[in-house]
Amino acid sequence: MKKKVLGISFGRKMSNCDVMVKHALMECEKEGCETAFIRADDLNISNCTGCIACVIGMVTGRGRGYCVRHDDFDILDECIMQSDAVILACPTYETSVTGRFKTICDRIGPSHDITFRKALYDEGVAAGRPESELPDVRSFKKRSAALISVGGAMTENWIALTLPMMYEFTFPMAIDVIDAVEYYGAMAHESVLGYPEMMDRMTKVGQNIVASINAETEEDRIAWRGDEEGACPLCHTRLLQLSHDAKTVDCVVCGSHGTFTVDEEGKLRIHYTKEEMDRSRLRWGGKLEHSTEIKTQAQPTGSIKGLKEMKAPYAAFNPGVFATDETAFGNVKK
């Protein structure tokens, strides 16, 4: 059976992200894969309301880990479930991902967290429950990803948060990111078509994805194929946070905690112990630690005594919005 690669563009219609994803998909097709393409803005996907019915359903065994809402997220979800790899391209809006990208990430996790889903699945199988009542078994398939961030600014730091944020799409389902590209200076719709080196890099993205999904060993499948090693030895991003005492660092993206040294060339080197790497949210252990703390330590709703009285002043306090200043030249329609 042909391997399936799903491309998702979060950009404008027929603009940089669309072209870049499609180019990489075409390369995958040349190499014998079946492809699908989604432009995220063509889908009608509503925001997560924070009802946490997805999590409660998984923890109590009454649900399958799905959102109570049915909208076009279901189309996206089915495509992800069928895929062996995903190629995502997202424009930079205000130094980070677009609102729709974040909306989709919120709808993916925690409902798609594989440690929540697997526990429920295994318990269900052990209890003899039918597959139709359990989380989709395709949730546990090994998948690879390539991430592409695009920005219009000519200065690279204006796209700094986009690529790191894109891991929010992949980590709940443990999709392994094997390649990543940051492209800035792309304000015009067609910018990338005038930049042959970047189009060649998209050919390489397609080839890297094909090499990953056809790899014979798991080690080769997840091998990093990006241009740079990055700062984080695990996720290869460059967004590190200094600890409060300024002696250690955390990777903001993958949650690994480690120490740093400066080598003889003056380069900052990050060091993680194996134990710390296994606590990363990119790995089973890190995800399990998190889902277990949610299951066992999160304070249940309604457990605070005298809550009704304590809430009353806040429920009664509703100052509303400021009245429009008619003397100012704002944008409220008169």
Ligand SMILES: Cc1cc2nc3c(=O)[nH]c(=O)nc-3n(C[C@H](O)[C@H](O)[C@H](O)COP(=O)(O)O)c2cc1C
């Ligand atoms: C609301 C908004 C905010 C933007 N903010 C940034 C930014 O912070 N940094 C940047 O490099 N480009 C920014 N851009 C430019 C887009 O990232 C750029 O046009 C990109 O090419 C869009 O991708 P597309 O061509 O695939 O639609 C912004 C564009 C919009 C519409």
